[in-house]
Amino acid sequence: MLLCLLATAQAATPTRTTPAAAKPQLLPAEAWDRIRTGRVHVERDFIDATLAQRLRADATLLQERGLFRPDGLSRLGEAKERQGFNRGDRQTYAGGWEASEGDSAARRLLAGKLAALRREAALALRRPSMGRAGAVADERSYNWYEPGASLRRHGDEFHEETKGPKGWLLPTRRSLTWLLYLNKEWRAEEGGALRAYERARPCDHAVGATDDGDVQVGWVGEDREVPVFFGEDEHGERVLYDALGHVRGGCAAGVAAPPLATIADAGVRLIRGSLDRNEAPPAGEAIQDIRPVAGTLLLFDSIAVPHEVLAVTAERPRVACTGWFHELLPAP
């Protein structure tokens, strides 16, 4: 996390080689290149139709048993129960993945496949702590959207410094987002697309965080996108710096949680997860809409890619299985 990072930042370029044992098996090498440089990978038929059908039936049964809770986009610092979510919001399964209720065997099958995916991702993306089963948290759940429901634009993870009192509380953070859809023959007219906001211009660098764990907070660059990270140098000064090693802002040591907008140089485009009401979408983004068809897996960096779920216009619910692979945070 320290500013020997200016040297390590360079190491995050695509010149690295992947060890022979790291040969991707579940996904092609291009998938990991896309994800590593801040794009969404879409893998159709990650699970077969039989398992998708079993998981859909399982989610439906758990929903009928009242085990889902409305769970829109939480505002940091406010208790979820007080945020007034209802069935017009996304609902998530509130029981455990290992619960004996429903088709636990189908859930176990998926868990096995996801564990293999996580190991492969840890090697291919060089995020070693993500590969440690048991040592690092995994989140997974079912998501349920009644007709009309949607999920506003958001990011899945942020720099701890920007989380207020919730920052630095946990030993891990979300590293990689996976979304697996369960909707049989879902048509475009049925809405509910996952809208991803990728960078319009190409990026040649690893996004999300440096090898030392400094988390990405923005982008710079003219023709190509260069990620900007936030960390501390050896004197305790707070520094924004890009993947090429250039300082892009900062402030003196001892300033706790400085607002990034006040310490970033003018050219830095800070990552915007959720937007304020009436706020125009940030420049430099490209929209990608993905239909949530059964068996389709989406994978992307949890920090670099804001996204939303467009309103479901179908007369049936939209069902997904979603989660995050975590990695260890460096000590604050």
Ligand SMILES: O=C(O)CCC(=O)C(=O)O
């Ligand atoms: O249901 C989906 O497709 C996306 C869910 C999501 O973005 C989230 O839970 O953070």
Ligand SMILES: [Fe+2]
């Ligand atoms: Fe999300």
